[in-house]
Structures are given as structure tokens and as C-alpha cells.
Amino acid sequence: MTVTIRDVARASGVHVSTVSRTFSAPHMVNAATRSRVLTVAEELGYRPNRAARALTTGRTHNLGLIVADIANPFFPPLIKAAHAAARQRDYHLFVADTDEEPAAEEELIQAFSKQVDGVVLCSPRSSNKALERLAERVPFVVINRRLRGAATVLMDVGHGARLAVEHLAGLGHRRVALVAGPAGSWTSAEIRTAAERVPGVELVVIGPNAPTERGGFAAAGRVRESGVTGVLAYNDLVAIGLIEGLGDLGLGVPEDVSVVGIDDIVPGRLSRPKLTTVAMPTAAAGRLAVDLLIQEVSATTSLETRLVIRESTAAPR
Amino acid sequence: MTVTIRDVARASGVHVSTVSRTFSAPHMVNAATRSRVLTVAEELGYRPNRAARALTTGRTHNLGLIVADIANPFFPPLIKAAHAAARQRDYHLFVADTDEEPAAEEELIQAFSKQVDGVVLCSPRSSNKALERLAERVPFVVINRRLRGAATVLMDVGHGARLAVEHLAGLGHRRVALVAGPAGSWTSAEIRTAAERVPGVELVVIGPNAPTERGGFAAAGRVRESGVTGVLAYNDLVAIGLIEGLGDLGLGVPEDVSVVGIDDIVPGRLSRPKLTTVAMPTAAAGRLAVDLLIQEVSATTSLETRLVIRESTAAPR
């Protein structure tokens, strides 16, 4: 049925091991033989069976990518970039979705372990202990979380948050609110400590909030009460929700209050007003993560973020 | 290093074939033996090696999913649903991105063929001939394209387009524009023929256009010139771009012109005004596609679309 290495061997008059070598160690076989085998293989439509290869070599040429929610606009650009990087080196990419559940995360890593050469974990929710245990079964690189012993790719949200608050300060805002994310989130903590350090502005923290549009919408009332003129939101989704909530309360953005988001997801570019936001280098992170995995280097990298100013911020009245 | 079936066999005093059967055909082994093997396996941390299993059985328990652009907001919900369906039956999912290139598409199918039990293709761009040839190497199901001999999942855009135009007609619009998609797109053709059939409204077709925000933005001038009061856009992205373009021309939505999109992507729900649109059952399509694949049924299904009315449509002046 399917054409194997033996068919090629028979048809080209050499031993299977020679055929094998023309594919996996070409320099070991005579040029003439090699080209003969190659043309025969081409004619027969032979393609090496990766499962069989994996069996002996232990390398599958597959990678796994685990994210919390594929449909969250934050992830697709990362997934896309990771896929492109993998493809470039002839790797295939499993992608999986944990639905935000740590248990699913651990189960997936476990399930992947025999089938991939490594997995990249985006903002994992599992405990340190669980992750460290799993790291023994399969190499992985972690995005957006510190984990000792694992290669790490960080995006410098702290710096981004500082830029955002400085931007507001520069426009003349003196009191700004931080509409924070969920409790216990690494990102949220980073943002907060960085924002608090900016001189010349008084920071009022509102939260914790759900990291969603709804979360932002619900926070609108407390933002109004706080009397701030500017706000930094945990992410673009809550920024967008917040803007809508403020609108319902009769507050315009940016006339009455300035709002800056974090992430730079597509909907932020498309909404009205267009969102001023901190751009996260998600594509770069995805690409880098798979490169680290493939090259088996265990580094910890911090990627720069930058502020992109659009229409949702202005000087206060 | 890694624990194999033989380790389990030795430790539990049975032959490897018995261990094998406790996992792949539990009913063939005595309950007592089975539970003993199971506990030993658990203790040792044994997990069957899928590559090895694939070698003998020919079934990998992997599926492939190929889309044009992972980062296009249309796809992530589909991917997520496909993944969930696959997981539920203990399959893993490769996802791949063609960057809109037919050549990449064919290459990917080819590359997947030995590693998966089937692949789902979303709106493939390759020629019929190429696809039919590839269908011999690996089973697949196609989403949003008719292809004889392959299982098919269609979303009934035609019906959706009709609902959209009828909605505009019901509001009192008499001339409406169709801001069409790219030339040669199956979807675009479906939309057009359906829209043209709605009685009582005169349809003016503007296009072809790029299926992007930019495409919509660029079409704004021609929409104004056409003097219509309502428009149906090829998809939400062009609808959003169009609304912005119209805004720049001094035309408000929905006061001056009503706009309805197609797809119901997230940014449409978040933009201002919130987009009236035809909801495509992308999640259902993804789920169904993998179910068909796994159950090896070759059917052609047509999924219903529905109109969701939000803020971008109103009665004409």
C-alpha cells in the first residue's frame, strides 16, 4: 500500500540501510548512488515515515504549544509565529487549549511528552511543583512566567506599564487608576509595581477584575467614583469594556477620561476610539520560544514592549 | 530510561502481549490480571508510546487542521472547537497555517499524510485536481468548499446573505450595495447570487475587494458614489473598514448608511457601532469536521447561519 524504504531499496538495487542514509546522513553515501536512490524515491513517491523514525531515534520532529484559550485574541499571533518558526525547521506543531484549567494543562503536557521533542507553555497556571516535576519528562520553554530550571521568554510588561503611566503623566494627568487583573496573576503584579513607581502621579488600584471585556465594563462605576482622569487597564479587553461602561455613564474617552490598554490585540485597533496600548511582542515570543526549544538552549530572555499611541488618550480637561 | 511495555510485563509477571491488551483491548483480559497490570503500570508511570503503536496499527490518533491564517479572527473559534472535539476522543491536533498560499497547503497535506489519521481543510485554495489527488493519500474533510468525493461541512452563507438583505429591505432600504470579496472566492459567489434574489431591493455590486479592513476602507468612496442607503459587506473586517472609511467621508453609520457584515467575529462585537452581522457557526463546523473525520463518515453537511442585529443598521432617512 504505502511505499517504504524497502521498496526504494529493491527498486534501486541497494540495501535499505543505504536508502536510510541517503535521507538521514547523505554525506555517507556515494554521490552516484545517492542520486539514483533519490530519483527512484521520487518516482515511487516515497516519504520517510516519521513515526518509525521516532521509534529508533527518539526524536519526533514535533513540538507542542499549550495556551489557555486559543480564541483569546492575545494568542493567535503567537501561535502563528510559533508555527512559522517550527515549519521553517521542518517541525510540526501540536496546539492545545487548556480552557484555563491547570489540570488540563498538566494532563496535556503529560500526553504530549512521548510525542514531541518539546513543548512551549504560555502563561502556565499550574503550580511550580507540578511544572518542575513535568519538566523531567519533556523539555519545555515557558512564556510569561518565571520558572527556575526552564528556558523562559518574558515580555517586559513592567516596562510597558511604566511607559503607559509616563505617557499619561506627560499629558498632564495627576491621578490615574490601575484597573487590575485577576488576583495572583504574575502579569498583574508586574504591572502594578511598575506603575506605582512612576513619579508625579498618584495611582489608585481598582480590582481585582476578571481579565475580560465584562470585567472592564463592571469596573466603570468605580473608576468614575475614584475621580481619576486617566486609567491603565490590565489588558485591551478590559480597556474596551471599560470604555463602553464609561460611555454608559456619560463619560467620553478620551475627552473625559483617557484609557490605555495592554497587549495590542486586533480588536483594539479596530474599535472606536482606537486604543492607545502597550504592544506585546507576542509573535517574537512565539518564534523565539520554538527556536529555543529546537536548539535546546536554556536561556531566559526578556522581550521589549513599546507604547503605541492612538486615540484613547488625551490631555485632561 | 523511559518505561516500556516490557518493564510493566516483567514487573507484573505477565507477557507483553497481555499488557498490550489491557490497554488496547481490555475486554480480552481477565479482570484480576487487568487490575494488577494497571496498578503496576501506574506505579511505574508507564504511558503507551503512540509512535510505536502507530507503526503497527497504522493509526496515529493525530489529526491535522489547516487554515489560511491563524491570526485571522475568523479561525480561532473554529480551531478551539476542533481541538476540544479531538481531545474528547483522545486525539491530538496539529494545526498549520498556509499563509494563504496554495503551494503551502499542498505541501502541508503531503507532510501530514503519514502522521495523521485525517486532516480538516478550511476553505482550501488549491485546485480541485490537486485536492483530489491528495485525497488518495489521506482522508480529509473540507470546510466551506464543495469538493466531490470528500466529506464536506458547509456554512450556509447564501441563506445568511439573504437574511441580511431582507433585514435591510424590511427597514425600508431600496438600493443596497454588496461590497464583494476577492474574485474567485466560493463564498463571495454564494453571497452574491443569494443577495441578488431578494425581491424589492436593487443590488449594486462593488468589487472585487481584498477581504480585509483595508479593502473595506478603500471601498468607501465607491459606496458613497453609488448612492445606496444600505450595504452588505463580504465579511466583518471589510464592514469595519468600510464604516471607518465612510466616517472619514462624513457619513455616519447607521444614520446615513446601514452596514451589515458577515462572520460575527469578536472585533465586530467590540467595535462602535456594534456590528449587525451574519453569524457563522464556526465552532460547530470545527467540531463537526473532526467528528466526521474520526468516525470516517463521508457526508456533506450544511450548517445554518443566522442574523444578529446590533447597532450598525437602522431605517434610512
Next chain:
DNA sequence: TTCAAGACTGCAAACAGTTGCACTAAACCT
């Protein structure tokens, strides 16, 4: 001319499972 060193290639044993077949012992039936 002889010997050593390379360059190729073949042999066969892995890799981790599955499965048709044969075998044993117990259960069932008349």
C-alpha cells in the same frame, strides 16, 4: 609491491508496541 587508511555499503539488531495463532484450563452441554 605491500600495507594502511578511507570510503562505501551490507548485515542484523534494536526501537515499543500489536495481533494472528496456538495452547491450556475451566465451564458448559448432552
Next chain:
DNA sequence: AGGTTTAGTGCAACTGTTTGCAGTCTTGAA
């Protein structure tokens, strides 16, 4: 009691590739 079925298990061959080892042949050097 004897024969037949059935359940459970073991045996061994097989899946498609890789790879250490050994063999052959050529080439270059002394």
C-alpha cells in the same frame, strides 16, 4: 463421562527506520 466451547494467556512475527559493526574495494604512501 466425554466432547465442545470459551476465556485467558503466551509466542513470535511484523510495522518502517536507524545505526554500530564488519566487510569490500579503492586509493595513496612507503
